[in-house]
Amino acid sequence: MNTRTSPAGQGGRVAQSAVLSPNQNTPGAVDASERWWHALAPRHGIVLAIAMLLPFVLTPFLTFQVMAQSLVLGLIALSLTFLGGYGGMVSLAQMTLAGVAGYAYAVLSLSNGGTEHLTLGWPWWLAMLTALLITTLFATLVGWLSVRTEGIYTIMITLAIGVAFYYLVLQNYSVFNGFQGLREIYPPPVFGIEWRDPLPFYFLTLGCALVGYCLVKWVVRAPFGIALQGIRDNPRRMAALGFDVVAHRVAAYTLAGLIAGVGGILFVWYNGLISPGSVGTGWLINILVIAVLGGMKHPIGAFLGALVFVLLQTFAIDIIDRERFNLVIGGVFLAIVLFSPDGLLGLWAKLRARLRSKRP
Template identity: 70%
Template sequence: MSAARWRKAMNSGAGAAGFDAHSHPVGRVAPAGAPRHTGTGETRPTWERIRDAISPHHIVVLVGLLVFPFVASPFLTFQVAGQSLALGLVALSLMFLAGYGGMVSLAQMTVAGVAGYTLAILGTSSTAISLGWPWPMAILVALAAGTLASVLIGWLSVRTEGIYTIMITLAMGVAFYYLCLQNYTVFNGFQGFQKVHPPMVLGVDWRSPVPFYFLVLSLALLGYFAVKYIARAPFGVALQGIRDNPRRMNALGYNVTAHRVAAYAVAGLIASVGGVLLVWYNGLITPGSVGTSWLINVLVIAVLGGMRHPIGPFLGAIVFVLLQTFAVDVIDRERFNLVIGVAFLAIVLFSPDGLLGLWAHLRARLQGGRSVSTSLR
């Protein structure tokens, strides 16, 4: 549905379908990031939505991210920050589906794996069955393959809801894992593909800590602001309306299935970018990269950070990677999943909106205490 038809449907159907003057369901809070409307029903210009997506704290965080690799060790730059940003992109795709579309998919690492395997098969590696295509073509086909896989998963799962969607996406992820594990002709079985490294461009080794960090950071920022922009665009607002009340949106003339499949396409592209970066980070891809544990880990990362905010998956990825990296110094490596499980349960029990929700709750309590002390004076 075009933007013009979207505005016409929202304005003409406001009274009959229970929408208020700002095109949000009566009795509900306006979806996060929804565009404000003028009196004529027109949305604000694109540049205004981009301006609103960037706030002062974004600038402060960006400066810190740019300075970080020059003050941190190569280990922290590559192993912690680079890995966290790549994993955050995959978790961001899940946050987009669940937070804005109400669709929890356990197949996002599968989508990332499709892109990663396609890159390894078409590009160069130490495995003889790699085709050695030029890297620009291999990357583009890998992103297209991951997006197409996500569309297929979405087309099969969007007609279900709740636990059924979770089980369908989990079944697809497990099926892809066993396909990679048992197929030697295309996927090289349990050995996978080794030495899959980023290409040398402009004489730069993009797998070195600082270049790789800035590569991942630029793509992570692009994904973050793209999600922020889409959330304020007509498609994003319609998707949030479908999340809240699909029957009402269908009555207004929206194709609910098409919107949900399109959301899977957007999420698939984001996850595919993360999958390519993870292959370059690890230097390899094997069936273990798309195993059941990683399907669950992506969900854990998204929930840890917060499923309602685009920055949440990156915060969750940082916590996950830090625990994965340094928990071995406190407990046995085999008990890492126990630490993650305890942290996951604590977040779910005390802050359903993840670390961001916990921070917002603490900040509200501090502000409340300050206001009380001021009134007593």
């Protein structure tokens, strides 16, 4: 089996001892899954403390428009980071999966804006659970279609699925209301809290992002995640050891679809609407850009990349025309890829290594 270190950090080093047989739980695998929190360094607590305090010092605009949006997009990009960084599968359908969840929730729940006749008016919790179930099943189907290919062919299949879904919602007026989409879809008041307000919505997105991040950190150190990293490095070797390569990859798509689905519902609540523009080709590429900007080998990189993307998107108009925003994003993306294939976190690691080498 390939012996290179996996992007799971210290957890990837137990892959050799953990992935021995699909029918036995080795001590290394059990320890890795039970002690996954050991991968959480003190810096994680510092970052969490800063994230908890930020909304109390920032303006409501920055709290909602920048920070909350970054967490939502980061959660969707996290699903791609999990697939690409730990499974070796680059999918352009993650925003499509988020769109499936968003449209499913919008159709099943009660919305306004003159589209009540298109919705079923289910309770919000039932609509949300059903939307996540639909998204998870659809993600499993996408994975079943994609995992039998590799490289550019996987990218093309997922891109074709994304484009097909875009035209489905664009041309189907009777269900999805065409180009205008479904509007005035806001988070319901629960426990007497208006979750649409900047501060509650920020903490809602922060909680979901934290759960998604911890889930990925746990999975990649569990036996399933270690086996998935082994499949990424050497699928033939893992198949020879008795692991079902296709089943592991499809399961990874399923989990990634669930994460993207949660992000998709939050994205609908953030925008207050869902339309074909939310699942267009531009957004399919944007999620890939966000994941690569932060670093595909690090779960936290998805949120860092999303923050940089949203900051550029929000304030680029002060530097360059709004129509040329993609030029700014493309330039930043090109610079980071050229100087650090591992994204911004890779640049930070190189800087720390250089500073350490200069110490006496």
